[in-house]
Amino acid sequence: MVRVAVVRFPGSNCDEDARRAAERAGAEAFFVWHRDTALGGADVVILPGGFSYGDYLRSGAIARFSPVMAAVQAHAAAGGTVIGICNGFQILCEAHLLPGALMRNAGLRFVSKPVDVLVERVDTPFTWAFDRPTQVRLPVAHGEGRYVADGVTLAMLEAEGRVVLRYARPAAGTEPNPNGAERDIAGICNAERNVVGIMPHPERVVDPALGSADGLLFFRSLAAPRPVAGGTR
């Protein structure tokens, strides 16, 4: 069974949600405290959402230096899967495991609402259970989610197919880009495709009894073995 470690920083508040979502998808999920220096033999590491260290200074800027992050860096360097959701995505950018930065929403207000996003790449460990690019509706809840990077980086992300999640284009009946992110970027991965960060919260929509399970396939992806090359791409 795939072992999923959910890192708890002081101020994490989606840690329990992420753990439950991973278990619902069939993984074995457990917490790792930010002061731990080992990941308990995890195959997958999730940096959950929340306000690590209150998001003081900049979101993720302080959490990035937590003792556990050395182990996370090593896990990523060894090709292990690392997923950052919302605050986790911000931490990954601050830690330079992903390029760019997440800045104050263009609207200058915290935004909590469902948005329509296109799962553009299904060749990452967080999305390969989608067998083709798919539009899903996921909640966002953040004050600093505007993805920003220099032109060169943006061009590279596009060229290398590293924009994993993109906010839907404005249209009747869709809830588009909520934060002014460049190129409607909602999630990206690193060049090796084993580190993925996204702003929306799939872990909050995994139970049909609550109205939507649009997020479940993300966690099924984590729990499922990597599809054979030439398989679902």
Added chain:
Amino acid sequence: MSYRVHVRVVPRAGILDPQGQAVEHALGVLGFAEASGVRVGRAIELTVAAGSRDEAEARARKMCDRLLANPVTEDYLVEVEEA
């Protein structure tokens, strides 16, 4: 004439500054033990068209009083340089 004005807005002494506390704690963890009394506020830069340096400063202070600073919780400091 136009001047470049630098405004610093910081939490008033005695007022709790959770952000400053968190940054100070983090600096300590990073081995910057020599840092203390950290306060975090806002830095605002703007260009002000004015007849004189003094006028530019006076106008900038008005902006602080009316908009840039919160009179209940913050102090501000204005510096003017020729643009």
Added chain:
Amino acid sequence: MSYRVHVRVVPRAGILDPQGQAVEHALGVLGFAEASGVRVGRAIELTVAAGSRDEAEARARKMCDRLLANPVTEDYLVEVEEA
């Protein structure tokens, strides 16, 4: 010796600064037509214990590089005064 250090962290030129735009707009609405080119960032004040002014500045710059500023999106400026 200890020094009071003033750090200003501002969004790098070319990076969209919606907060600066909003403040500039609000200033306009309030009749401060003379204000332009507004950028909003962070002001950080701290006391640094160091052997010399230069050392204090050098340490403060290190703090900026490691924590206080985001190299991807922000520039910073350090001023030191005797405390």
Added chain:
Amino acid sequence: MSQAAPPRAPAASAFPGERPVTPEVVREHNLTEGEYARILDLLGRAPTLTELGVFSALWSEHCSYKHSKPVLRTFPTTGPHVLQGPGENAGVLALRDGWAVAFKIESHNHPSAVEPYQGAATGVGGILRDVFTMGARPVAVLNSLRFGPLDQPRNRWLFAGVVKGIGDYGNCVGVPTLGGEVGFADGYSGNPLVNAMCVGLLREEQLIRARAHGVGNVLIAVGARTGRDGIHGASFASEELSEASEARRPQVQVGDPFTEKLLLEASLELIHGGYIVAIQDMGAAGLTSSSAEMAARGGVGVEIDTAKVPVREPGMTPYEILLSESQERMLVVAEPHRVDEVRAVCEKWELIAAPIGHVTDDGLFRVLHDGLLVCAIPGQRLVDDAPVYHPEAREAEAAAARRELVPAEPAPHDVHRALEILLDSPNIASKKWVFEQYDSTVQAATAMGPGSEAGVFQVPGTTMGVAVTVDCNARLVYLDPYVGGKAAVAEAARNLACTGARPLGITDNLNFGNPEKPEVFFQFREACRGIAEACEAFGTPVTGGNVSFYNESPTGAVYPTPTIGMVGLLDNVQDRVPSHFMHHGDEIVLLGATRGHLGGSAYWAEVRKCIGGRPAPVDLDAERRLQQLLVAAARARLLRSAHDCSEGGLLVALAESAIGGPYAPGGLGVRVDLTGYAPAATVEALLFGEDGARAVTSCLASNREALLALAVEHGVPAFVAGQVGPRRGPVEVRLGETIYGWQVDTLRRIYHDAIPRRMAEALADRAGA
């Protein structure tokens, strides 16, 4: 109070540099001569300044309820499912299978009027602590807000600041906001209302009460350091200004949601791990009330050394340390041999834990500072012998006269325009601008979020759903406090029932003016009478609440606003009923009787510019039958939607149902024929009257007969009005030969733009404030 001769309290000494207690100083502490005489009698000597501060805090309206106690005693507070009634940090009701909810509402009106962002933020912090100190994990917050009209910059500034403050705090701690309400009226211009409610979940066996016991047990201060925040300014108001006094100026309380989150996790670990015997938030009157109240509840004494309290600033006096209202602090009582474990848990969460005193057997509230005894008061009497007043209550003539008012200018009879005006009124319009700033989905248990009749969350690992709402139509209370009080409880219960939930109990936040004014106390007493009767009738006991008096400003008193926070249960969260029309072709069924009471209606206020008339009487029996019908219909899965019919009347309820939820891909059309529905009523009265006990529902055509039969069973009138139309279709209402028509998406745009349009320049508004 007891007639026994006062026990002479041991002599306490003044703290060095402290002002002597003069009649003037007594007055500055808002203590009357009578109250001071009571203190002398109670101590058998003159108090020290520190003691005076303690009395003035604990005998303040906020802590002692001296004007409201007798009236509050008339509330029904018991029931088989009540695990904890009023008197603790929060009320607790049993759900099922060992699960329970703890909930409470609290106001932060005055701090928010001075500093809207911090005032509202710290209000949320306080109510969260009230709930998790019961051993419950906060799983939902709601808020009820009142401001002056949005055409004034200051009101926009207050509104924007309060909403941001509430959002930033709750979002950071990670508790979803599932609902609330916002109202705007002139009466609130000088005095906004900010009420925050929190709901927490616990297992029955996890319930802990704030009662110090066990002589020798240790008092431990946990959390943030103590600063000079919010200390009663009066104490040095008349000191001549010196650097010293300037340095002691009371400070705005600043919230630190990050520390709150750590405090939440640490407190629950301490409680559930069985490390402690009691815990209480250091909220209003800080260390003083938390320690004195825990001691009194436990019938013991306490001794505290203020020099041991971790402080933020040097040179703080015992007076300041006792009365500081610094946020994110807890007072914990633990057995001596567990102190190290308590320390360890706090250290894990990066919190300070400092032993500051212990429980004693002499019943005294004793405070030392470095060994100097500065305060020694018989603890029980300090709390129990607070003065109680029975103010005069008399309705103002003007108030009675308002009930006779009718609109002056002739009816415009432009129904088309009237609906647009109502949907554009910030009181009725969508509150999306507000609730999009609140995280409403964190904790992954939200079944219905803001924008619905009520918030609904699932109890993790069970099928149960809990529904929550806050409501109060203050205009009705203003016109007729008794009827308005009943109506507030009825609307809250109706909102819950519309989702399919059975109402369980309430918490109330009674926001009124100065109780020493007979007309204000009349409003208070009558509103409470209405609330009590309604709660009695619905079997929803009052489990706690908060009284906020003196909500007045030069512009006068606020509308009397008894906000009702209510909690209900859905046995199966999947039985929940949406609040808006869902499918083209569904049948629209109106439940309840329409007589067409326009008195106090939004239509009169917003369209006819008349705030007056007699509010519709509240038929509690009809309300209860409607609630039971809605719950039964939900259980039988007969309903596709149910929408409460309240402000704006039938036409607004129909329009809101058609407009759809905040993220629906557009509205749905409506075609209804109301000919012969309420023949006695005029067109205006039929469409805009605000009779209670009504709901606009929709159902699958094949379920119609079953629904009608169920309605008959419950003795609720039901009228099949028409059908839900196509997406983005027209809204058509036929009355005899006349057909009123709108495009649903035009209505949707008006409804959603009303508040954003008015808030476009919010940033510039501070200057106007």
